[in-house]
Amino acid sequence: MQIESGRSGAARIVRVAGRIDSTTSPALEQELLPLLQPGDARVVLDLSGVQYVSSAGLRLVLMAAKRAKAAGGALAACGLPPSVRDVFTISGFDRIVPVLEAEAEAVAAVGG
Amino acid sequence: MTTPAASRHRGRPLLLRVANDPRSLGVALDRVEGFLRACAVHGDDAGQVMLLVDEIASNLVQHAWPGGGRHRFALGLGTEPEGDRLRVTIAVRDDGVPFAPEDAPQPDTGSPLEDRETGGLGWLLIRSMSDRMLYRRARGRNTLVVTKAVRAGSAPSPTVSPTAP
Numbered sequence: 001m002q003i004e005s006g007r008s009g010a011a012r013i014v015r016v017a018g019r020i021d022s023t024t025s026p027a028l029e030q031e032l033l034p035l036l037q038p039g040d041a042r043v044v045l046d047l048s049g050v051q052y053v054s055s056a057g058l059r060l061v062l063m064a065a066k067r068a069k070a071a072g073g074a075l076a077a078c079g080l081p082p083s084v085r086d087v088f089t090i091s092g093f094d095r096i097v098p099v100l101e102a103e104a105e106a107v108a109a110v111g112g
Numbered sequence: 113m114t115t116p117a118a119s120r121h122r123g124r125p126l127l128l129r130v131a132n133d134p135r136s137l138g139v140a141l142d143r144v145e146g147f148l149r150a151c152a153v154h155g156d157d158a159g160q161v162m163l164l165v166d167e168i169a170s171n172l173v174q175h176a177w178p179g180g181g182r183h184r185f186a187l188g189l190g191t192e193p194e195g196d197r198l199r200v201t202i203a204v205r206d207d208g209v210p211f212a213p214e215d216a217p218q219p220d221t222g223s224p225l226e227d228r229e230t231g232g233l234g235w236l237l238i239r240s241m242s243d244r245m246l247y248r249r250a251r252g253r254n255t256l257v258v259t260k261a262v263r264a265g266s267a268p269s270p271t272v273s274p275t276a277p
Contacts, residue, residue, distance in 0.1 A: 019162060022170035023138035052159035054166040055234040062228055069225060083156050087163070090240045091233050092221030 002049075003031045011042040011112025013103065017049030020057030029060050036064060041073025042110040046103055048079030053087050065097050068110075074098075078106035125190035132173045132183045140187060141166060151191045153198060157262035160241050161200050164258055165189070167234040168204055176208025176254070183208065198264050203257045210249050213238075213256075 001018035012035050020028060035043055043064065047053070053061075061077070068075040076098040080088065088094045098109040126147040130140045144165050148158040169187060177183045185206035191198045219232035238245065238258065246257045 019141070019159070019166075021141070021163070021166040022173070023134050023141060023166070026134075051155075052163040052166075054163045054170070055230065055237055056166070056170060058233055059230045062225075062230055065225055066228075081156065081159075083160050086241075087237065090221075090237060091219070095222070096225040096228055 001027060003028060005031065005035065008044070008103070008107045009112040010040075011044050011107045011110050012040075013044045013046055013107070015046040015049065019051045019054075020047075020060070021052070021054040022056035025056045025060045028057075029063075032060065032064050033067065036067045036071050036073065038071045041068045041071035042112050043068055043073065043075045044103060044106040044110060044112070045075065045077045046079050046106075047077055047084055048081070050081065050084055053084050055091075058087070058091055058093060061093065061097060074110040076100060076106040076109040078103050125188050128187045129184045130169060130187050132177055132185070134170075134173065137166075137169050137173055140169065144187075144189060147189055148200075151198065152264050153191065153200065154263035154265040157260075161189075161202070161260060161262065164202055164238060164242060164260065167238050168202065168256060168258065171234055172204065172206050172208060175211070176206050178209060194261055196264070197261045199259055199261050201257060201259050203255065205253055205255045207253050210254060211247075213245065213247055 001016065001020065001024040004015045006013045014032060016028060018024065065075040078100045080099060088099055098106065100106040100109055126143065128140050128143060130136050141162060144162055145158065148161055153161065172185050185204055188203040190201045213235055216235035217232035219236040220229045242258045242260045244259045248255045
């Protein structure tokens with residue numbers, strides 16, 4: 001798994017590539033959660049390079065989305081490959097996390 | 113589609129012994145990824161098979177041996193042609209506590225963000241993304257066999273480097 005982070009306006013962009021599963025989500029958790037600070041918790045997860053997201057990854061997305069909201073921000077996801085989108089749909093995550101095609105749309109969705 | 117790599121793996125399953133720790137599982141998933149590539153499983157579908165393996169195996173790592181200690185379980189993968197597709201079979205056998213997939217907690221897929229819980233999501237994904245699931249408890253061992261039909265081919269998939277320990 002590779003993780004890159006950057007900024008677009010008021011939003012943090014976190015680009016993840018590879019697999020997000022029970023073996024890799026702890027490393028992503030260490031990168032992602034410290035970005036969610038009160039007053040600076042608008043995060044876009046760019047998942048366009050992700051091979052799959054298992055339930056361990058969903059757990060982390062949920063934790064991050066809850067923290068972002070509690071910190072006055074928001075979390076959105078973009079660029080989901082079809083099979084990752086399926087996982088978001090099956091698990092109902094597409095109803096709690098905005099899922100957009102393009103990064104710019106996701107930045108707008110978190111108020112960046 | 114036949115490639116030299118596919119021929120090499122045709123009919124020969126991948127058999128691994130995996131310890132109940134995340135690092136061992138990470139190494140196993142790297143091996144599974146290589147096996148699926150060598151069997152010429154379509155990149156997107158290979159990701160779904162790996163998801164199934166992670167759900168099944170991480171469930172064992174977390175729950176099969178509540179008393180702790182170091183344990184191992186057997187993980188096997190095989191592919192066979194099924195029309196113009198491939199059928200992938202994933203099998204695990206362990207000597208952990210008995211479990212029944214139908215006893216998994218009902219997943220919450222509808223609550224608002226603040227109230228959402230993730231229990232049972234793994235089993236929901238296994239049921240949704242596989243074609244068949246068979247569970248058997250015999251002679252003190254659990255056996256779970258899951259099958260999934262996948263596309264053959266070699267569509268581009270993200271390049272994945274082995275995870276650093």
